Amino acid sequence: MTRDLTITEVRLTPILVADPPLLNTQGVHQPYTPRLIVEIVTADGVTGLGETYGDTKYLELARPFADRLVGRRVSDLNALFPLADEVAVDDSRTSGRVDVGGLRGVQTADKLRLSVVSAFEVACLDALGKALGLPVHALLGGKVRDAVEYSAYLFYKWAAHPEGAAGEKDDWGAALDPAGIVEQARRFTELHGFTSFKLKGGVFPPDQEIAAVRALAEAFPGHPLRLDPNGAWSVATSLRVAEEIGDLLEYLEDPALGTPAMAEVAARTGVPLATNMCVTTFAEIPQAFAGGAVQVVLSDHHYWGGLRNTRELAAVCRTFGVGISMHSNTHLGISLAAMTHVAATVPDLHHACDSHYPWQSEDVLTERLVFDDGRVAVPDAPGLGVTLDRERLEFLHRRWLDDDGGLRERDDAAAMRAVDPHWVTPSVPRW
Ligand SMILES: O=C([O-])C(=O)C[C@H](O)[C@@H](O)C(=O)[O-]
Numbered sequence: 404m405t406r407d408l409t410i411t412e413v414r415l416t417p418i419l420v421a422d423p424p425l426l427n428t429q430g431v432h433q434p435y436t437p438r439l440i441v442e443i444v445t446a447d448g449v450t451g452l453g454e455t456y457g458d459t460k461y462l463e464l465a466r467p468f469a470d471r472l473v474g475r476r477v478s479d480l481n482a483l484f485p486l487a488d489e490v491a492v493d494d495s496r497t498s499g500r501v502d503v504g505g506l507r508g509v510q511t512a513d514k515l516r517l518s519v520v521s522a523f524e525v526a527c528l529d530a531l532g533k534a535l536g537l538p539v540h541a542l543l544g545g546k547v548r549d550a551v552e553y554s555a556y557l558f559y560k561w562a563a564h565p566e567g568a569a570g571e572k573d574d575w576g577a578a579l580d581p582a583g584i585v586e587q588a589r590r591f592t593e594l595h596g597f598t599s600f601k602l603k604g605g606v607f608p609p610d611q612e613i614a615a616v617r618a619l620a621e622a623f624p625g626h627p628l629r630l631d632p633n634g635a636w637s638v639a640t641s642l643r644v645a646e647e648i649g650d651l652l653e654y655l656e657d658p659a660l661g662t663p664a665m666a667e668v669a670a671r672t673g674v675p676l677a678t679n680m681c682v683t684t685f686a687e688i689p690q691a692f693a694g695g696a697v698q699v700v701l702s703d704h705h706y707w708g709g710l711r712n713t714r715e716l717a718a719v720c721r722t723f724g725v726g727i728s729m730h731s732n733t734h735l736g737i738s739l740a741a742m743t744h745v746a747a748t749v750p751d752l753h754h755a756c757d758s759h760y761p762w763q764s765e766d767v768l769t770e771r772l773v774f775d776d777g778r779v780a781v782p783d784a785p786g787l788g789v790t791l792d793r794e795r796l797e798f799l800h801r802r803w804l805d806d807d808g809g810l811r812e813r814d815d816a817a818a819m820r821a822v823d824p825h826w827v828t829p830s831v832p833r834w
Pocket residue numbers: 425426427503506507603631633679730731732733
């Protein structure tokens with residue numbers, strides 16, 4: 404039977420999804436965060452789904468890119484990259500800028516394009532898989548495991564968004580000290596069975612975060628622990644933390660900002676360093692690997708340009724004896740499915756992946772993905788194996804349409820100013 408894989412329509416739907424008041428070194432998560440849902444429709448009426456960041460800078464690239472795709476085939480994945488190069492990136496988006504206030508490393512024109520391409524690549528793979536009756540992991544060469552392990556992503560958090568701010572209520576309560584973090588971790592294990600834990604740090608002075616890691620180690624002896632202050636510490640502080648709790652950590656994530664500082668820390672501690680900040684593009688790899696700056700790269704298919712690029716990154720890491728795992732920002736089930744498919748195909752994935760998904764009370768799927776014993780079963784249904792809930796999509800899109808513009812750009816520092824009007828993004832090193 405011949406199939407017509409020609410793309411006849413691309414639908415782009417920006418949405419706002421509820422996000423709890425999670426703290427990081429930049430500030431706090433907004434009550435709602437923007438995401439973009441991509442639907443690619445083929446001549447045969449098959450629809451593929453993808454998901455990426457929904458801030459304006461991505462939307463302004465996604466729209467002209469989507470126009471260029473009509474008439475092409477969902478199997479022409481390599482053509483997505485030169486096609487994306489045709490879309491101009493506004494210089495003001497990149498000059499001297501870092502992504503999301505610095506949480507995701509440099510912001511280059513290529514990286515912005517790749518962050519958009521990734522959603523289209525995933526949507527093409529989903530459509531192709533549905534057309535061929537194959538799961539996405541099969542299109543990537545086949546799974547080497549049946550379930551992918553994720554870690555509990557612990558955050559310092561407030562009980563609620565600031566008084567008067569929009570937002571959904573959550574029942575996690577506040578977590579602002581070691582006891583609160585341990586309680587959050589317990590709840591994560593009860594709900595989802597996670598056995599490894601990552602604490603988002605850089606929020607409180609290092610001694611308080613050291614105390615939280617010690618409390619976790621005491622409550623969960625022998626379980627893998629990570630601490631990620633998003634580059635908030637000096638080299639000296641990073642070394643002190645490594646000295647004090649290094650024996651409790653699976654790895655320390657981006658203790659200091661930038662490859663030279665990470666290399667300095669790495670040279671003077673035996674604690675492995677992971678990053679989703681100093682190696683976020685292929686161009687950054689040579690310097691970081693040559694300098695021994697990182698021992699684990701946290702991939703993220705959104706900004707590395709998709710699932711196939713993630714596998715290429717894994718191959719480069721393997722070549723240089725650098726470990727690989729996965730970073731996460733706020734995301735929904737389409738992306739969790741995509742992460743799970745690609746992670747299932749990477750043989751040397753030896754660390755549990757990060758995922759914000761448990762923090763997301765809203766989704767655009769008819770059925771949420773579940774963590775069982777901290778793992779997501781790799782879907783074997785055609786494509787990604789997920790189904791869009793069009794009513795939910797419409798509802799979340801309506802929220803985006805109704806927003807006066809204040810929430811359409813993720814800005815954790817601005818969200819913090821709702822509570823502390825004098826708050827500015829802390830200069831680095833903060834400690
Ligand atoms: O591992 C990381 O650095 C992150 O996950 C960055 C994220 O942006 C996270 O800090 C967040 O969303 O607050």
